[in-house]
Amino acid sequence: MASLSNSPRKAHDNKINMAPNRRNNHTTAAAADEWTTLKYNVGFGNHFATECLPGALPEHMNNPQKCNYGLYCEQLSGTAFTLPRHSNQRTWFYRILPPVVHDEYVNVSVGDIVTDFANEHTTPQQLRWKPMELPAASSSVDFIQGLRTMGGAGDPTLKAGMSVHMYAANASMVDKCFYNSDGDWLIVPQEGALKITTEMGKLLVSPHEIVVIPRGIRFSIDVDGPIRGYVLEVYNRHFVLPDLGPIGANGLANPRDFESPVAWYEDRDVDYTVVTKFAGEMFSAHMTHSPFNVVAWHGNYVPYKYNLDHFCTMNSVNYDHPDPSIYTVLTCQTDEPGVAVADFVIFPPRWMVQEKTFRPPYYHRNHMTEFMGMIYGHYDAKTDDGFVPGGASLHSCHTAHGPDAETFLAASNADLKPVKFEGGLAFMFESNYMMKVTDYAMKCPQMDHEYYKCWHPLPKLFNPKKM
Template structure:
């Protein structure tokens, strides 16, 4: 039997002890096994039924009993987005394409959350819109340490090494090419077996959901059944522990006397889940031209403007290229959306050089970008027979908001200082005497 429950956004029910779920009532006068009933709501109570996210937890102690005297602690290079009266931006960065080498794995023992380094932020964590994009590197597991994010839903994208999330609802394990989403307010302990590196997106806006397929119809892209939720499991452990909270853009910590992962049973749809990106069914042009990247959207966080996302999580997996009479890589363009890209494994076809697995790039709102000179030349000469891209997996976090670069990201030795001028190597090929174009030799 599978260790997971399947179905994106479904109302799931799971219990670690028989009959731990109350029969027919969410909050009876007394719960089975002497448990406490606690509701965890990820959306306003009056959100439409289709968008409403909430779960009922039946736990040994309510969260209120896992509370301590919280003190603000140093967040290192982990940042949150702020606007309004909080002062100037951390650093002013010129408008240009940016790219970073992979994050070196840290020396010594580094666990979550200390191993998180933020590249960009946008929006406002307190206003509930926008996001933060970070890279992480961990070399040890959390030990009697727990965390929850009150500000954001968290999307983990492992690139090297597996992650093991012991959550209030149960265990989720993930390897590179899988993603894990932890909703606001869900507590967890993160363990690793080996040095691990990857990406983290904090979503301040509405929870991620599956995009509408529109003219694609009923099938394709990500399928609901491939999203996996944990089976109930619990810890009844009384030992001195530390609970971290990300709240109001700051990191807080308190000593507590027991493990907060004490949920014996739960039901609802506000719960952590994982998805294997290799199960994504890509769509694309079958005759000519190049499809917009939105055709590869796995998850979307909508905004109040129809058709304009707070965040789109987009992937570029193995797929066939069959377009005729076409420039197959992404064309040169300027976009109202801003794009942060990462590479999980393989090679990205539009940037064959200098963009290694674990790296990241940023092409902000209305900043021009496209293939480098080598990719342009290769695509312009290529024999346009059917070609399968294999062994590649890149992703993009696309948002309607301009992304602000952190001081750490701008001053980091990982930043490729020369990358912003890569377009200058694209030479003029204009010839008024060659109306059919000029070859590349």
């Protein structure tokens, strides 16, 4: 049973929080300081309670006849009402106006987002991409406009499946917010910090950190310059911490290192646009006020961030290269125990001390589909400069892959003294689903059409007369 928590990582001053003017991309010194001194609730899966004004949260109940300060109450559910209590998620808001106050939704075209994969490309080929180009300084592209879907599987209308997106942008979402009706987003920044305002409060998310924004939560992203990164979307359930099994009670991503917002609000009457992705299509509606008007809230359905540098890495200390599942940060499970809609896995700095062992990843053909990205540095299974920060690769179900020829020869003859790998941070979105690849991903200029050739120089070393 998750615990009730209302103690942020830093003491919360309970003052009224007002946002700076968001009509342009200029940030005052005071506004910049606001982002660097944010306070957070701490813990994974906790039931939080937070308010900007004393008494804004009703005592011992959820929906009083009249809320204090003339607020409206609203519940946002993240699961079915009848789900077992240990996995039931919802949050109660106490806000200036409910989000039901808006004009009619209209169908719009935003970005290059795909959710219907029926007519997309099917290929078992190993695929690799260079980093997405950042928008030109003369253009203005916000986070949603800069999204490009790389591939996926399933159907959000059935709440089954997943998709992978990449983004490159350079502008803030001015008087615009977004919510995803189709699934949860796990965002991995590679370049540039994300200043995320949500209904629950604010999160500053920089490279080396990730953020999860669950289905239905409205958010807006401000930036100070170009940004680039990756998005994993899951249509089933929600992300959870992986079971530790024989590892024990501690290790990998520790629950107390996850951070969620404290209440923050703005009371601003303004022409505002709310955009949503619903059943794979994009819709927008006009509002006359900011949706970030929640003065108090309590619940366990919240966005959260995590610093990947805090991951407690496990590894083999005598022999063999362990399976990548020991590097799992978060998982979203299917109905079959141990089988993931998607795992988020990282390959962090770590000591490698295995004896008599080929230490890089061995050659393999997996049951799962692997989409990989690079946050910084290099990956220890590739030396050809083809897999670089901001780039990506896709190795599909039972498609052979592994270290390139140069890495194989070097690791096969390396001095096996203890070595600390500190040269990079790669990650993997691993899914039980067989991903189809979008037309954009297959035809974009970043596609490396000669990736498969990195294995061609592998020599035949077999000698039946010599062990």
